[in-house]
Amino acid sequence: MSATDHLPGHAHRAHRPTRPPGLPPALARAFAPDSPGPALPPGPRVNPWRGAGAAPVAAPDRERDLLAALWSGEGFHRRADGTPTGIRRRPVPSAGGAYPVQTHLVVGAGGALEAGRYVYDHEHDTLLRRDDTADRAAGWTAEDANDRAAGTHVVLTVQPGRSFGRYRHRAWPLWVADTAYALAAVEFLIGADPARVRLGPGAPLRALLGVPRAAEPDRWLGRGLVPEIPLAALELPASWAVAPGRRDALAGRRSPALSEFTAAARHRPRADGADRAAAACGQAWVRGAHRLATWSVAVHAPAAAVADALWRSHRAAAGLCYAGALSGRWRCRPVSGFSATGGRWTVHALAMLPGDPSAAEGAAP
Template structure:
């Protein structure tokens, strides 16, 4: 989490719908447990993250009419402390940043990624995972509000302008303020009548990826799962009751790959969240799958029938 407080952002009270939404997305639960029962230092969150790196950060733009007691302006959510902060326009202007002068009419949620942790772990394989995490966050908002809200997708000047941020490549502009670059990836407009659906909030809160041991206990009977297990080198996948995969040609144009990544991970997120709502199947996302000559399986979801109250592992196998 960037130290926005040191850059002049001040804590504010989030109430009503805003509090409901932020808590439903990012509430920190108990710590993950390892297979041997020992406790990790990684807190459970409702939204899965590739390798549990949690690269996504949440910004809120409050429109001209205000939202649940918040004044119009730009806010950022401190995921670690569960605290909403209001950015200081004067401090940012003095630092050479420029928040939009004209207020937005409607409120927006913007998800950025802070690449450091996932890049440190995955290097050149990290960039698709930033889209993956942002897509899972986007679909969580749509799921909670039970509405297919439109989005503006980044990176690019339009979404950066919404947040008044310099490009991530301009590292000096970030480092001078004691922060590291963020890359805004998706901005979602909120309608005036939006609300978090209680049943969906509870479903997202109880969502857990099944442990690998749960798969291994299951007999191998799905040939598609067995083939994917061989391709990935992850034997547990062969024990899935079924799998869903998304592919793209490795030599496709960059724009096609970009669009396909958003489509694949958004579809996978919807599958996982709807499964948590129905309680008929458990889903574990899978990424980091090697590309073959003619096809790259960008993402997959391995599924087990039925719901079992188990501890989720600290890594959801989206390396």
């Protein structure tokens, strides 16, 4: 397994946890210890929107800075033995280095970009404008550009195959996790409250982005695209800019290697709850965390409460992760894949090691 960011727990555990009864069986299976099995082809790293009529455009300075700060990284993830993989490191973490999140802009009148729908190709650092005529001809949209919402919206989608290819039945919580970390990164970079944040999935986000349901794959595949699921939309405030210090902090963020946690466990007392967390997620390295933050939900919580807990926990964890990078005090590694203990599910955790060795032991990120 490559040394990536937040890793779901190991497949084989000594006990089978109770699945959340409030979830449909297909979703509840994500919390089972069943092995995902051999990896499947994950699909393209970015959708080939040019084949669907999208054309490159020059991005204004602010938008270019934001998109690059999210996804333009240096170097590659490394395997446990230290050898590099073919997976490029990016500022925003992703479970298993799958990087399913795609970034779109929906722009109303009066912005630096002409009104329309845009998609960012993070593999080639290129902003593309979608073809309104082609979208209407395919039955994806019906309105004119003038009917779109005012302002500029950053819409985050996932290509589900990117995570499903590796994690199968465990993939859907990771779609939320990766989107939440990307959403928090946008908020962190602009350093200002967004005008509005909407969470999905659902018809309002699909309408904003002008795409069909991912459950209608033929409508995507017929245009040479793989399905995407819009999961979050953030309306940028009227006045915003990428803060250089925050951009540099995010670019320099690295999840500590598992070997660092393993070594730390031998040399200092463990964080409160580290043994329980390590047992619940099947990842012994968690015992080496200097600090450990966890978020949980009752096993019998209804589906809406589970969804809310997933969004809240991952957005909060991302905020801690990025704040630690900005202060230099903490280096953070997200943790997923927990089983239930004591009637609660730990839906996410953040394992931390000191960044600056001179930082105060109890200092917050």
